[in-house]
Amino acid sequence: MGRRPLSRILAAILLCYSAVRLAPAQDAIATGPPNLLEGAARLYSIDEGSTFSAEPPSVPPREVARVVIKLSFEVPQAIRSLASMGDYTSLALSHDAATASLRALRFVLNDQEIALPLEGMLYQTVPGIDPGLLRSGANTLVVEMTVFNRSRESDMVFAPLISLSALRSSDLEFQIGPLLGAFDEGSLGVTCRTNMPARVSIYRIEDAE
Incomplete structure (x- = not known):
């Protein structure tokens, strides 16, 4: 033939x-992945992390600044247990900072640096983070962003929204x-x-x- x-x-x-285990069918009707950073305490630094302030920094016109953002958040025991059993198969870290203003990115979760899919690229979402990096109780995410204020006239207050979503296999798309x-x-x-x-x-x- x-x-x-x-x-x-x-x-x-x-x-x-x-995932080793298939997610239950009812997962498909969940309202959405939980954002683990909801309600997180934020601190900002513009001196390489030597000092921190709750006040977002201002970057002068046409200036470059390295901003360190420390987010402290709690992970309930229930979520940590589900992650260890494979119900949560992946974490996704996202921010809304304009990539045109970014020069470098670095993320550290509980003292473990998060590898970027391709080193040197500027991502607004970093997928595939190991949920095993989470701890029950207190957790810390450190976000380092080198930013450039493209304006020629006004300061740029830099306070990007940041989320850390816990994903099940049913969230795959x-x-x-x-x-x-x-x-x-x-x-x-x-x-x-x-x-x-x-x-x-x-x-x-x-x-x-």
């Missing part, structure tokens, strides 16, 4: 969750794609991006004819 042309082949993208790239009779390329680490499988389904 001859090979059917690629135009008659359907490429199906199936996401296989990387596509952010980009899937997109079909280059292909020929024997191969094809598919690009996609998800909001947490996932195994992506590509299956070729031929027509019934």
